[in-house]
Amino acid sequence: WEAAGHPPFTRARIGSFFQEKAVLKNPFLEDALLRGYLRRHLPQEVVFSDLCAFGERVAKEVDGWGRECEVNPPRLVHFDPWGRRVDHIVTSEAWKRMKELSAQEGLVAIGYERAFGEWSRVYQMSKLYIFSPSSGLYTCPLAMTDGAAKVIQSVGVSWPVEEAYSRLTTRQPERFWTSGQWMTERQGGSDVASGTETVAVPQTDGSYKLHGFKWFTSATDADMTLTLARVQDRTGATTSGSKGLSLFYAEVSRDEDGRLRGIEVQRLKDKLGTRQMPTAELLLDGLPAHRLSDEGRGVASIANMLTITRIHNSISAASAMRRVLQLARDYATRRTAFGKLLKDHPLHMQTLARMEVETRGAFLLVMDVCRLLGREESGIATQLDAHLLRLLTPVVKLYTGKQAVAVVSEGLESFGGQGYIEDTGLPGLLRDAQVLSIWEGTTNVLSLDVLRCVARSSGMVLHAYFTHTKSLLAGASSVSSLAPAVKAVDGSLSELEEFVQVAATRGQSYLELAARDLAYSLARIYTGALLIDHACWKGASPSDTYAALRWCEQDMCPVATKQKRGCYDSSTPPLDAALVYDQ
Ligand code: UCC
Ligand code: FAD
Known part of the structure; x- marks a missing residue:
């Protein structure tokens, strides 16, 4: 080595190639569906400019704070140096900045100011959707803060919670409470x-x-x-x-x-x-x-909080899917394998396109629930809206919570080995997605909640569901490009109606066994109808149509498919148990 003229000491030669990382761009400008949805329903210039400016801030500044929250997690100091119990939860500067930002940007306040009437919740949740994956999980306290404000509003904003309400919903950082x-x-x-x-x-x-x-x-x-x-x-x-x-x-x-x-x-x-x-x-x-x-009346009273936090949870789920896709599609323009960029490998694009279809479905489903919430809070909800809101809140929470894990996991794989590397920030997305199906009611518990609200409304919530889904489809009857999707949703809806009729004649244990598949069926069929409805809008793009067609290719009514196989019959539980405990 020395004889070849190299100095005796030198830096290791590690090659000259360094992969470019995926770049987070303005999440508002990067989201065609979000912008399309708002152009359709809330086309106010002030909303667009606020979301655009906030998106820029999220990409350039806030995302870094979110990362700081992850690498500098909270710690508990039990005692002061003199042995006195203090129980201080020490949080990072970035976590504290998130609190200030949340107040300034009105992330809770927008929902209570109601400056945009029935669309105020859609506006608020759009902002949270842009913020969530960069928020260092600050969206969690915001969800509970919003839920608490809602409970206080429902019990009456008076002593002893008047001051608390004004602090939970303020835009002044120094007054803001979580x-x-x-x-x-x-x-x-x-x-x-x-x-x-x-x-x-x-x-x-x-x-x-x-x-x-x-x-x-x-x-x-x-x-x-x-x-x-x-x-x-x-x-x-x-x-x-x-x-x-x-x-x-x-x-x-x-x-x-x-x-x-x-x-x-x-x-x-x-x-x-x-x-x-x-x-x-x-x-x-x-x-x-x-x-x-x-x-x-504790449970019934806190149910108002559960509605709000479950909607926030669903926003976070859709937003995690969107974020991993935004990063993955950027990465696909930078990474080369087998002589071409990832974006030029059709199989890689198919993988991302499937994630995109899931993400679009999740987005439209949760935004529709926000729309219903907004109508209820503006006092213009019909009985049908109120039934739909009650039914779809557990449905959207359980469905998007589960899908987020699947989509984010697929998203990590699209970065290859780098998706598994901690300081890329990607693994945190998957870890954080995993909680979305656990807290605020697990998948099974929420599936049972669906059954309970159907039973307690004497089937009225299902009636509202069928009526509204059919009305969404009716608007698409003359659009030939969507015909296969309309046919598929229509067919699944009939299967679901049939299932409901048969199930009504069976006992509670039959229904409980079907609860999860029923909730999935409700989610998939309704989402199919929403994708179709959005694709019918005059400002829709060919991709909106394509997404609707793709969504509707899946089994949208698993509860009927499984019913035909006898999956909910009384013979099944002992077989399931024997399988689980097989020795
Ligand atoms: O996990 C938590 C915080 C995590 C952090 C926040 C993250 C937010 C997202 C952030 C994103 C980054 S807090 C813990 C959450 N825990 C749960 O969600 C509990 C899950 N368990 C259930 O949901 C159960 O179904 C229970 C607890 C609600 C069941 O209780 P009961 O008492 O057995 O239920 P009942 O008897 O069915 O209901 C009692 C009353 C009834 O009203 P009345 O008496 O008028 O008929 C029900 O109709 O409560 C009413 N009720 C509801 N009303 C029950 N559930 C609901 C509901 N979902 N909506 C409306
Ligand atoms: P269990 O109720 O014991 O459930 C265990 C399993 O059994 C689950 O898979 C469940 O689906 C299933 N199961 C239960 N009942 C049935 C049934 N009837 N039929 C079929 N399956 C069933 N809670 C708060 O109150 N406040 C918080 O701020 C909060 N923060 C949290 C933060 C994190 C990170 C986590 C992980 C949890 C948090 N929780 C919080 C708790 C959370 O809400 C509960 O963990 C959750 O509701 C589940 O309750 P459990 O842990 O007791 O599970």
Whole structure:
């Protein structure tokens, strides 16, 4: 080596080729469907310029903060140097900047200012959709904050929650509050009615002190929370089950010595993802609180929060799919394999196109639910709208939560090995997607919620579903390019109607076994109709038509397919159990 004239010491020669990374461009300008949807429904210049400017900020500035939240996760300091218990959750500067930004940009406020009437929620959620994958999971506290504001609005904005409402919905960063949502205890997150042990001890001034243990509390640096507890009577007894649960409002505050009032932070959770955000176990030891619901109406009252947070969850799911696609399609213009760019390999494009179809479907489904929410909040919802909103909220949450994992996982593969490399930021997208089907109601629990709302409405929600889906299809009857898609949705809808009729004659266990497939069928058929409807709009593009046709090629009514195979018959559960526990 030295004889060849090289110096004795030199840097390693590692070659001259370095792959260019995928570049995040303005997520608003990069999203043809989002812009098309807004051009169709909310074509205000002020909305476009706000979303465009925000998109630019997200790409240039905020995305970096999101990354900082990931690499600098929160930590818990239990004691001060002198041994006093302080329970400080130390968060990154970037996390704090997210709070300021959220207020300034009106990410909660827009939904309550209602400057765009029935379309205000669509506007708000479009902004969150652009923000979500860059937000360092700040969309989680925002979801709960929005949900808390909604609950307060529904119980009445008066003492003791007047001030809280104004802080949750303000655009002033120094006044802005976030809220927690403490429902889960060790015995049960899904079965809240059986799992809640927390008791509320009445105080002489009409307030309460809460004693209990909350097993999962996210974004625990919040300023306030809504939570569930059982009111103790004079003898200290409580009512068990759902009828014993009431809804409480509590502020998270500190005493003169800097100690949390009535709360000990047991520990922070060590999580697969969502690491940017603190999730804690909390001992409530005399937390001062006010009852917001009538006694025993806790679950029904917090249901308003669940509607909002489940819609936020769906926005995050659609947005994670969109983000990985935006990056993947950019990467495909930069990476060469077998002599040509990835974008010039038809099989690679087919893979991305399939992801695109899923993403478009998810987007239209969630935006339609936002549209319905907006109509309800503007006081113009028909009975049909109200039924659809109730039915489609669990449907959109469970469907998009699951699809996000599949699409983001496929998206990671489209970067090859780099998709698996931590500091590209890509693996975090997959980790964070995995939670979307767990919190705010798991897939099965929400499928059962669908059954319950069908039963409690005596089938009216399904009637609304069939009526509206048919009306969406009717608008496309004369569009020949969409005929195969219309035929497919129409056929699936008939199969679904048939299933419903047969299932109604069977017992509850039959229905429960079919619940997940039923929810998937509801999601796929309705989404097919939405894609068709969007493709019929006069401003639609050929890609809108193509996406509708592609979506409708899949089995849109799995519940009918599986019913024909006898999958829900009483012989199935023992076979399933035997298979699972086969030794
Ligand atoms: O996970 C959580 C926070 C995570 C962080 C936030 C992320 C947000 C997204 C961010 C994106 C980045 S908080 C924990 C969430 N936990 C859950 O979602 C619980 C899942 N379990 C269920 O949903 C169950 O179905 C329960 C708890 C609702 C079942 O309780 P009950 O008491 O057994 O249910 P009932 O008896 O069916 O319902 C009691 C009342 C009824 O009203 P009435 O008495 O008037 O008939 C129901 O109609 O509550 C009403 N109700 C509802 N109303 C129940 N569910 C609903 C609903 N979904 N909508 C409207
Ligand atoms: P379980 O209820 O024990 O469910 C276990 C499994 O059983 C699931 O697959 C479920 O689908 C299935 N299952 C349950 N019942 C049925 C049934 N009847 N039929 C068929 N299948 C069923 N909670 C809060 O209150 N506040 C928070 O801020 C919060 N933050 C969270 C943050 C993270 C990162 C995570 C992971 C969770 C958080 N949670 C929070 C808790 C979350 O809401 C619960 O974990 C979730 O609701 C599930 O409850 P569980 O963990 O008790 O599961």
